[in-house]
Amino acid sequence: MRIPLASRVLAVARLPMLSRGHHFFILTVAVLIVVSLVAFSFDRSAGFSASDVLLRVTTAVSSTSRVSGVNAATNETLGFAKIILLSLKTRTDRRDTIALMCSVTGIKVTTIIDAVETKDIAPKAYPSGAGLKKLLTDRFHPYVGSWRSHMDVLRYIVDNHIETALVLEDDIDWDVHLPEQMIAFARGIRASSGTMRPRFSQDELARAPYGLDWDIIHFAPSRVDSAPASLNGYDAYSKYTDEYRQSDGIIGAGCQGGWFCWLSLMDKVGLQETERMILPSYNTIGLAAIAVSYTGAQRLLYYLSYSELPDTVDRSISALLQQGYVHGWSMVPPLMAEWKVHDIADSDLLPGDTETYGGANNSNGHSPGIGNSVHRSFRTLFRPEMYWDTRNADLEEVQAGQNELVQAAQRVTEDDAEDTAIVEAPEVKVDEKDVTISMPATAAQTDAGADTDTTSTR
Structure with missing residues (x-):
């Protein structure tokens, strides 16, 4: 059997x-x-190609949040409950760009929160504390609007009981392989379980790719300083593999006056070309892309709005991290960065008028340290098809096809003429006794109904 x-x-x-x-x-x-x-x-x-990204569009659009565990990092919200875009209503140009970026990488912005400007905030609603004195100066007065905009995001998370949210400012850029990079980060944070952070609970393993033991995660910082050994007891960090990480050359080229400079910290821990490091956030600055948990939103709303604001909102969060009032993670090199076009339009916080705009455009832009930038991928994905050139080529092909049809028709006509001649020629029939020749009846004979035998015997 x-x-x-x-x-x-x-x-x-x-x-x-x-x-x-x-x-x-x-x-x-x-x-x-x-x-x-x-x-x-x-x-x-495989390497990056336009077809790779376009293929992602057809497959990732149908992704849902039903995927559980670490694999949820590749769904349309990258494993978070929501992706929130913070953007001024007037920056429709940036909203257009974000829509393109999301369509290319299979990501979905679930909520757009309108940022506010300082002129729209009642002075009675200004924050209190030492930070207010700084915010009332001419240089930093526009930052009151930035503070209020981020408070609106935090309040939205709290009001709607959102467990985790990825908050993006509208000038953000990321790699075309971001979903793969996010799942690598999720695996990296899980690998640190039991050493750099407590072990993942069964609930976290089942549905939270990045765990839930954090208030804030910085994905696009402009500066990261690790905590001193006196606080950590050692230099706490964890390495993880990310095969889509940009090269050291690209990372180093992004360094600008002490900002976006990562190579020294990377050299310190001996990162390889395909590695990133995760470390507890200490002096981390930059709000272009952050993840916030529900409890983190509660704490930040309390410390940054209800209590006294010590500085601008980004530096105030850095101060809270250093004091240990909130806790989070940073990664080096970062996964995302701000897109810069080297024009006054880069900032919604600096003064300017219409005469100062238009000196640059997206074709001259860059994002520090990002390898396969989504912004730059547009140039390949949406390369002009040169309609008129292709149309002329198509017309030439059509004309050639028509010529072939005419020639074929002529050949058919000639063949039909030959067939007709063969039909009208005398038909020779060979019998056993004699030979007969049958001639076709004439038209006159046919019309007259003649019954004349046209066969002659020889």
């Missing part, structure tokens, strides 16, 4: 015997796993 393959496998594995239906199910799952691993290995080994 022949034993089915599934039964033999289960016997070797010393698993209980199952029904034929269960055997088929197990084999099907095994085949799917093998195929997925092969496809994943092929994708990881």
Whole structure:
């Protein structure tokens, strides 16, 4: 008696015997796993191309938040409950750009919160504390609007009981491989479980790719300083592999006057070309892309609005991190960065009038330290098709096709003429006794109904 393959496998594995239906199910799952691993290995080994990104559009648009565990990092909200865009209503240009970026990488902004300007805030609603004195100066007065805008985001998270949210400012840029980079980060933070942070609970493992033991995560800082050894007891950090990380050359080229400078910290811990590091946030500055948990939003709303504001909102958060009032993570090199076009339009906080705009555009922009920038990918994805050139080429092809049809028609006409001549020629019939020649009846004979025998015998 022949034993089915599934039964033999289960016997070797010393698993209980199952029904034929269960055997088929197990084999099907095994085949799917093998195929997925092969496809994943092929994708990881392939380079970036326009077709790769366009393929992502057709597949990632249908992704849902039902994916659980670490794999949720690749869904349309990157494993967060919401993705929130903070943007002035007047910056429709940036909202257009974010829509394109999300469509290319299969990401979905779930909520847009309108940023506010200082002139729209009642002085009675200004924050209190030492930070207010700084914010009332001419240089920093526009930052009151920035503070209020971020408080509105925090209040939205608290009001709606959002467990985790990724908050993006509208000048952000990221890599075309961001979903893959996010799942690498999720694996990295999980690998640090039990050393740099407490072990993941079963609930976190099941549905929270980055865990829930944090208030804020900085994905696009402009500066990161690790905590001193006197606080950590050691230099706390964790390395993880990210095969889509940009090269050291690109990272180093982004350094500008002490900002976006990561190589010294990378050299200190000996990062390889395909590695990033995660460390507890200490003196971390930059709000272009942050993740905030529900409890983090509560704490930040309390310290930055209800209590006294010590500085501008970004530096106030840095102060809270250094004091240990809030806790979070930073990564080096960062996953995202601000897109700069080297024009007054780069900032919504600096004064300017219409005459100062238009000196640069997106074709001259860059994002410090980002390798396969989504912004720069547009130049390949949406390269002009040169309609008129292709149209002329198409017309030439059509004309050539028409010429072929005419020639074919002429050949058919000539063939028909030859066939007609053959039909009207005398038909020779060979009999056993004699030879007869049959001539076609003339038209006159046909019309007159003549019954004349046109056959002659020789």
